[in-house]
Amino acid sequence: MFSLILQSAKKKELARKRAERSLQPLSPEEQSEWDQLHQYREKAIKESGAKLAEHVMTFNDGVIAIIITIVLVEIADPLSKSAYQDFFSQIFIYLISFFVVANFWYEIHYTFSFYIMRAGKMTMVCDFAFLANLSLIPVMTKWIMGDLSVLSVVCYGIVYFLVQIFELATEIVGMRSSLPHIKTFRKFWGRFSWLRFIWLFLLNLVFILISFVQPRLGMILYLAFPIINFVMPDNRSQRTRKGDK
Numbered sequence: 001m002f003s004l005i006l007q008s009a010k011k012k013e014l015a016r017k018r019a020e021r022s023l024q025p026l027s028p029e030e031q032s033e034w035d036q037l038h039q040y041r042e043k044a045i046k047e048s049g050a051k052l053a054e055h056v057m058t059f060n061d062g063v064i065a066i067i068i069t070i071v072l073v074e075i076a077d078p079l080s081k082s083a084y085q086d087f088f089s090q091i092f093i094y095l096i097s098f099f100v101v102a103n104f105w106y107e108i109h110y111t112f113s114f115y116i117m118r119a120g121k122m123t124m125v126c127d128f129a130f131l132a133n134l135s136l137i138p139v140m141t142k143w144i145m146g147d148l149s150v151l152s153v154v155c156y157g158i159v160y161f162l163v164q165i166f167e168l169a170t171e172i173v174g175m176r177s178s179l180p181h182i183k184t185f186r187k188f189w190g191r192f193s194w195l196r197f198i199w200l201f202l203l204n205l206v207f208i209l210i211s212f213v214q215p216r217l218g219m220i221l222y223l224a225f226p227i228i229n230f231v232m233p234d235n236r237s238q239r240t241r242k243g244d245k
Contacts, residue, residue: 049118049177056119056127057112063131064105071097071138093145096223097138103230104134108167116174123174130166133159144219153211153218160222161204168196 071094078087108130116123140156172193211218 049120052124053112053116053119053174056124057109060105060108060112060127060131064101064134067135067138068098068101089145093138093142096145096227097141099230100137100141100223100226101134103226104130104137104163104167106230108170111167111171111174115171116177118177119174120177123170123177126166126170126173130163130170133162133166137163141223144222148215148219150212150215153215153222154208156222157204157208157211157218161200164200164204165197168193168200 075090075094076083076087078084108127119127136159140152140159144152144156207218207221210221
């Protein structure tokens with residue numbers, strides 16, 4: 001019993017001496033290396049948001065390019081005259097999907113270029129949700145053009161609305177990460193974002209209600225709206241430059 005107590009006391013003494021050694025002051029060389037490591041870590045933390053925003057933007061470009069490429073690869077060659085009609089139909093669906101996806105690419109690219117200088121994890125999550133829903137747009141486009149029905153148009157409308165909402169969420173969360181100190185601007189932009197959300201909700205609701213009565217008109221509205229938005233001139237950059245001046 002006594003020997004066990006003695007061994008336990010020796011172990012505690014050894015542990016105490018090791019702790020004292022570990023708390024000994026660093027040599028000048030070690031202190032210099034520690035300071036350099038600390039400065040590097042602080043610099044990395046400051047630059048992490050900007051680097052993540054850049055990586056997310058690059059990832060968006062790659063994923064959207066893959067989405068468009070996969071749609072093109074699925075088009076089968078016309079091996080007979082009877083397949084020509086289906087071939088040209090597939091080409092038309094591809095072009096529609098291309099411009100719809102391209103419009104969303106331009107919007108998210110504009111957001112990252114002008115509003116999101118730093119990104120956090122929630123910005124990345126919202127952006128990934130945006131890409132996940134955007135990847136369904138070509139599938140939904142093929143569905144409504146191949147089997148026009150109330151169900152197909154409504155499902156397209158729901159996916160289209162989700163893409164818009166997650167794009168808006170990416171913008172809001174990204175701006176909060178980029179401009180945490182400008183409370184007035186954040187407050188104003190928060191109200192503006194709510195107005196945009198209400199506008200998007202009402203617009204999609206009107207399109208969906210029209211689809212219940214006239215599915216073909218609903219399809220035309222859903223496909224034409226992003227294409228018209230894509231080809232129309234964008235004056236936002238000019239207004240931003242004027243504001244800077």
